[in-house]
Amino acid sequence: MxxxxxxxxxxxxxxxxxxxxxxxxxxxxxxxxxxxxxxxxxxxxxxxxxxxxxxxxxxxxxxxxxxxxxxxxxxxxxxxxxxxxxxxxxxxxxxxxxxxxxxxxxxxxxxxxxxxxxxxxxxxxxxxxxxxxxxxxxxxxxxxxxxxxxxxxTLNRIAHSETGFTTEYVIQRQILKNWRETPWGRDYEIVQDEFPVDGGRNSRRIDILARHRKNGDWLVVELKRAEATPDAVGQAADYLRALAQRDEFNHGRLEAVVIAERFQKSARKLAEVEGIDLYQIGWPATLTMV
Incomplete structure (x- = not known):
């Protein structure tokens, strides 16, 4: 041996x-x-x-x-x-x-x-x-x-001294740091941020992937700074379809949310079709469903 x-x-x-x-x-x-x-x-x-x-x-x-x-x-x-x-x-x-x-x-x-x-x-x-x-x-x-x-x-890896979401990364950090206060914090635990969808070094990456502590449901969190377009909603929907093809995601439902500072009307319409929830974020991590 x-x-x-x-x-x-x-x-x-x-x-x-x-x-x-x-x-x-x-x-x-x-x-x-x-x-x-x-x-x-x-x-x-x-x-x-x-x-x-x-x-x-x-x-x-x-x-x-x-x-x-x-x-x-x-x-x-x-x-x-x-x-x-x-x-x-x-x-x-x-x-x-x-x-x-x-x-x-x-x-x-x-x-x-x-x-x-x-x-x-x-x-x-x-x-x-x-x-x-x-x-x-x-x-x-x-x-x-x-x-x-x-x-x-670590989750609190870079201090942000300014007020406001200067980059998409700042939104990600604020969500991770304040996860317990989000609508999903009590029931879901974070699996990984920047989760690779396809595998390999050129993989598409989910901003935050979480899983329900009891029933095993999966939650894809897509983040966009400023205004989210239909492309952001389509991206989240594509992630769900990709994960559905992988054996490890066969147990539990697959759901997604998109978080942004604001949303185009067309993005809201597509979200209704795709069954994806939208949340507007305000500094530092206030989330309002739209």
């Missing part, structure tokens, strides 16, 4: 489907991965950089965890169980016993620039995108993370 113990109660073991990652009593399979020198070096580097959490509260999701052998395709690392992911790699090649490019959280954007780490940016804005690093620079980038400020990955 090929098995390695790493710091932080991490046990990595080769199984038929790939690598079984276990930590603090939880586990998941990273499909097609192998316990080779490149993988061991990657894990040790991530742990040494302060990314000693390989199983977060919400990822992988429960239905993808061991003993389900299907698992996931990636190895991912975070500074702790509650923060967002810092680094994910899903491009392992068993024939070469090596991995490919790495994807870092876009919220490290400024810190990557200051550290002079070369990357390709992919995403709609610098806080909702990915920093893609070529294989030959991955370890260098991971080592640089050792001195990064990982607090950017």
């Amino acid at each position: 090929n098995q390695r113990h790493f710091k932080g109660d991490i046990i990595v073991e080769e199984v038929a489907e790939g690598l079984l990652i276990r930590q603090h009593g939880e586990g998941y399979v990273a499909r097609n991965w192998r316990l080779c020198p490149a993988t061991e070096e990657l894990i040790e580097a991530a742990i040494g950089a302060g990314l000693g959490c390989m199983i977060r509260d919400s990822h992988p999701r429960r239905n993808a965890r061991w003993p389900n052998p299907r698992g996931v395709v990636y190895l991912a690392f975070s500074p702790d169980e509650t923060s967002q992911w810092s680094l994910a790699i899903d491009t392992f090649n068993p024939r070469r016993d090596d991995y490919g490019f790495a994807v870092f959280n876009g919220k490290y954007h400024e810190q990557f620039l200051k550290a002079g780490i070369p990357f390709t940016f992919e995403g709609r804005n610098r806080t909702a995108g990915h920093l893609v690093v070529a294989r030959e620079r991955v370890l260098e980038a991971i080592n640089a993370l050792a001195v990064f400020d990982h607090s950017v990955l």
Whole structure:
């Protein structure tokens, strides 16, 4: 049995489907991965950089965890169980016993620039995108993370000193920060913000995905700064249709809401057709159904 113990109660073991990652009593399979020198070096580097959490509260999701052998395709690392992911790699090649490019959280954007780490940016804005690093620079980038400020990955990741929604990201932050006071805060818990709809580094992303604590219903929250057009409503509806095709969303209803500062009349009409609720937001996080 090929098995390695790493710091932080991490046990990595080769199984038929790939690598079984276990930590603090939880586990998941990273499909097609192998316990080779490149993988061991990657894990040790991530742990040494302060990314000693390989199983977060919400990822992988429960239905993808061991003993389900299907698992996931990636190895991912975070500074702790509650923060967002810092680094994910899903491009392992068993024939070469090596991995490919790495994807870092876009919220490290400024810190990557200051550290002079070369990357390709992919995403709609610098806080909702990915920093893609070529294989030959991955370890260098991971080592640089050792001195990064990982607090950017928490829900209250950036202070906003102004009044008003200067960006869509500010709306997102205010909703996350005040989730308990929203119409869904008592019944729904946040699964993830910037949730990938399609998978892969170029995936469309749901602003906030939540799930009902008791009955398992899903809630897609789409956010728009200023005035929402019919495109915003259509985007939320497309997300619902995409999630409906995935096995993990077969249990519970799929619903969506769009939050914006104001709505075009045509957006309201389309929302009625699609069965999507609309909420107008006022500073700092006052929501009124329209």
